[in-house]
Amino acid sequence: xxxxxxxxxxxxxxxxxxxxxxxxxxxxxxxxxxxxxxxxxxxxxxxxxxxxxxxxxxxxxxxxxxxxxxxxxxxxxxxxxxxxxxxxxxxxxxxxxxxxxxxxxxxxxxxxxxxxxxxxxxxxxxxxxxxxxxxxxxxxxxxxxxxxxxxxxxxxxxxxxxxxxxxxxxxxxxxxxxxxxxxxxxxxxxxxxxxxxxxxxxxxxxxxxxxxxxxxxxxxxxxxxxxxxxxxxxxxxxxxxxxxxxxxxxxxxxxxxxxxxxxxxxxxxxxxxxxxxxxxxxxxxxxxxxxxxxxxxx
Numbered sequence: 580x581x582x583x584x585x586x587x588x589x590x591x592x593x594x595x596x597x598x599x600x601x602x603x604x605x606x607x608x609x610x611x612x613x614x615x616x617x618x619x620x621x622x623x624x625x626x627x628x629x630x631x632x633x634x635x636x637x638x639x640x641x642x643x644x645x646x647x648x649x650x651x652x653x654x655x656x657x658x659x660x661x662x663x664x665x666x667x668x669x670x671x672x673x674x675x676x677x678x679x680x681x682x683x684x685x686x687x688x689x690x691x692x693x694x695x696x697x698x699x700x701x702x703x704x705x706x707x708x709x710x711x712x713x714x715x716x717x718x719x720x721x722x723x724x725x726x727x728x729x730x731x732x733x734x735x736x737x738x739x740x741x742x743x744x745x746x747x748x749x750x751x752x753x754x755x756x757x758x759x760x761x762x763x764x765x766x767x768x769x770x771x772x773x774x775x776x777x778x779x780x781x782x783x784x785x786x787x788x789x790x791x792x793x794x795x796x797x798x799x800x801x802x803x804x805x806x807x808x809x810x811x812x813x814x815x816x817x818x819x820x821x822x823x824x825x826x827x828x829x830x831x832x833x834x835x836x837x838x839x840x841x842x843x844x845x846x847x848x849x850x851x852x853x854x855x856x857x858x859x860x861x862x863x864x865x866x867x868x869x870x871x872x873x874x875x876x877x
Contacts, residue, residue: 583821585610588670590662590713592616592653592705593680595631598728598772601809602677603635605817607644611675614666615639616649618658624682624701627652653680654701659708673713675724675820678706686742695741702745703752710756714765723765724820727753729831730771738794750831757829766828768819771842773802773835774809807836815839849875 589606593599595617607613615635619628632648639646649665652658666673681702685694706727717723732739733746750769757767789795812834818824819832831842851874853859853866862870 581609583609584675584817587611587674587820588614588666588672589675589677589820590614590616590649590666590673590709591677591679592662592709593678594635595619597679598770598774598809598812599677599679600631600635601774601813602679602726602816603646604638604642605813606675606677606820607639607646608642609817609821610644611820612645612670613639613647614649614662614669614673615646616651616653616662616680618650618652618654618680620682622683624684624697653678653705653709654697656704656708659705660712663709663712672716672720674717674720674722675726676709676713677726677816677820678709679728680705681728686739686745688740690741698741699745702742703748706749706752710752710767714756714760714767717765718760718763721764722825723760724825725753725756725765725767726816726819727767727769728772729753729769731773731833733771736795738789754829761828764825766819766825768828769831770812770816771831771833772809772812773806773833773838774812802835811836851875 584606587610589611591599591603591606591613594603594613594615599617603613603615615632617632617635619631620626627650629648629650632650636646636648647665647669649662651661651665653662663673684698684701686698690698710725714723714725727749729749730742730746731737732742733750735743737743753767753769760767815832815834819827833840833842851870853862
C-alpha cells in the first residue's frame with residue numbers, strides 16, 4: 580500500500596457502490612482509514628441494507644487497510660451528523676470528506692414538494708450538512724480536504740431542473756468554502772465524474788429519448804455509450820486529498836477514462852461598455868437591440 584495518506588481519516592458517502600466505492604478503495608490503498616457510508620438503498624433510493632457498505636469495508640480490510648461501515652442516511656441533517664459521529668468515535672476526527680451519495684429521484688418540474696425537498700436534501704444539502712460538521716475542525720487542525728460531487732447537468736443541458744439547480748448549487752457552495760478557508764490548510768473542490776455506475780445505466784432510457792429527439796448530439800450519446808468504469812475517476816480524487824493536491828482549491832475537476840479536465844471559472848466572457856455611469860445615461864432599448872446581438876453573441 581502507498582502511504583501518501585497514512586494517518587488520515589476519510590469519510591466517503593455512497594461508498595457501497597460506483598464512484599464512492601472506487602474512491603474509498605483508492606483512499607484506503609494510499610493509507611487513509613475510511614468510514615464507508617452507505618444506506619444501502621436501491622438505485623431509486625428505496626429500502627436499506629448493510630450489504631453494500633459491508634462489502635466495501637471487507638475489501639479494504641482484506642487488502643490490509645482500515646475501514647468501518649456507516650449505514651446512516653445522508654439525505655437529512657440527523658443522518659449526516661450520525662455518520663460524522665461514527666467517524667469521530669472510531670478515529671477521533673475526519674480529515675477527508677468525499678460526498679458521493681446519490682440516487683435516481685424525480686428532478687423535473689412535475690415533482691411534488693416532497694420529491695423536490697428530498698432531491699435537494701440528498702444532492703445539495705448533504706454536502707452542506709457534512710461540511711458544517713467537519714470543516715470547522717479541519718480548520719482548527721490546519722489540514723482538511725473536501726471533494727463534493729457535481730455533474731455536467733449543472734449546465735442545464737441535460738434538462739431536469741431540480742438536478743441542474745442542485746448541481747450548480749454544489750459548485751457555488753464548494754467554491755465559497757474554498758474561499759472562506761483559503762490559507763487554513765483546508766481545500767474544497769468539486770468532482771464532475773463520467774463513469775459507468777448503476778445510476779448511469781438506470782438513466783439509459785432518458786438519454787436515449789434525448790438523443791432521439793435531438794436534445795443531445797451523436798457525440799454526447801457516444802460518450803454515454805462508452806463511459807468508462809469508476810476506477811478511472813478515483814485517482815484525481817485521491818490526489819486532491821494529498822499534500823501536493825492541497826495546492827488547488829475552489830475548482831471543478833472532470834474525470835472520465837483517461838481524461839482529466841478543469842472547468843472554467845465564473846467570469847465575464849464578453850462586454851459592451853459605454854463609459855462611466857457618472858457621465859453617461861443608461862442603455863436604451865434601441866441601443867441594446869443592436870449592441871447585444873452584435874457584440875455579446877455574434
